[in-house]
Amino acid sequence: MPIPRILFCNAKGGCGKTTLATSLASYYAGIGQRVRLFDYDSQGSSLHWRQRRSDDLPQIDVVDAARRPGTHMTRSWQMRVPPETDKVIIDTPAGIDRTELAGMLQENDWLIIPVLPSPIDIQAAAYFIRDLLLTGKARKKQVRIAVVANRVRKNTLTYHALERFLFTLKLPFVTSLRDTQLYNHAMQNGQGILDRKTAQNRIDHEQWAPLTRWLDNADISVRAAVTPLFEEKIS
Numbered sequence: 001m002p003i004p005r006i007l008f009c010n011a012k013g014g015c016g017k018t019t020l021a022t023s024l025a026s027y028y029a030g031i032g033q034r035v036r037l038f039d040y041d042s043q044g045s046s047l048h049w050r051q052r053r054s055d056d057l058p059q060i061d062v063v064d065a066a067r068r069p070g071t072h073m074t075r076s077w078q079m080r081v082p083p084e085t086d087k088v089i090i091d092t093p094a095g096i097d098r099t100e101l102a103g104m105l106q107e108n109d110w111l112i113i114p115v116l117p118s119p120i121d122i123q124a125a126a127y128f129i130r131d132l133l134l135t136g137k138a139r140k141k142q143v144r145i146a147v148v149a150n151r152v153r154k155n156t157l158t159y160h161a162l163e164r165f166l167f168t169l170k171l172p173f174v175t176s177l178r179d180t181q182l183y184n185h186a187m188q189n190g191q192g193i194l195d196r197k198t199a200q201n202r203i204d205h206e207q208w209a210p211l212t213r214w215l216d217n218a219d220i221s222v223r224a225a226v227t228p229l230f231e232e233k234i235s
């Protein structure tokens, strides 16, 4: 079985790529899996997150993929994945272009696209997904793609606009994650949102469950069962 390689990508900045990538990495580490997280962002947000992580927590290898190695190391050694690795997770920078995206897809089989509920983000996501669907690997359905609504606030017009947009896509819209400061706290402490198991964040575990289930499912043809997050609709 090839090691699953899960890419978090959206050309739009600030949509939650790092927050979701680190949370997922921490979740897998917490269930005993060996995780290697590649940080392609020169801002090094995932690297900094890793530095804040306590030694008591299951360890995660974070690779500074944005930095070219010096003379002491080859690029292929820097980017190696030890055979005992269970999951590879890739955090990407904002502003990735069509060519870079196609290159990223060559190496990775799973793609998660976080999208925020705002008109600008919806528009940007539409362009990004159009470019994505033009790449050879996506056209041949050789990459498993999911969209996640992030920083969702209940019953807002923008969330409903995002939901409508995501339902029109021919891509699995696997879950909606709420807007909560708990994500910031987790980031600050080198943790993931799922490391905290209290009544206060039971809903976050429920919201992540469809995404981890989707990732567990190796069948590319399966469309996640999508249910709107909120029952009530506003007119």
Ligand SMILES: Nc1ncnc2c1ncn2[C@@H]1O[C@H](COP(=O)(O)OP(=O)(O)OP(=O)(O)O)[C@@H](O)[C@H]1O
Pocket: 012, 013, 014, 015, 016, 017, 018, 019, 020, 041, 045, 092, 093, 094, 150, 151, 152, 177, 178, 179, 180, 181, 183, 184, 187
């Ligand atoms: N569900 C959430 N609830 C509350 N805050 C969130 C949530 N998701 C992300 N954030 C916050 O939003 C900000 C942007 O998130 P993040 O850095 O993960 O985005 P990004 O896509 O990696 O950004 P960049 O494109 O700059 O790399 C951060 O301050 C993060 O803590």
Ligand SMILES: [Mg+2]
Pocket: 017, 018, 019, 041, 045, 091, 092, 093
């Ligand atoms: Mg980031």
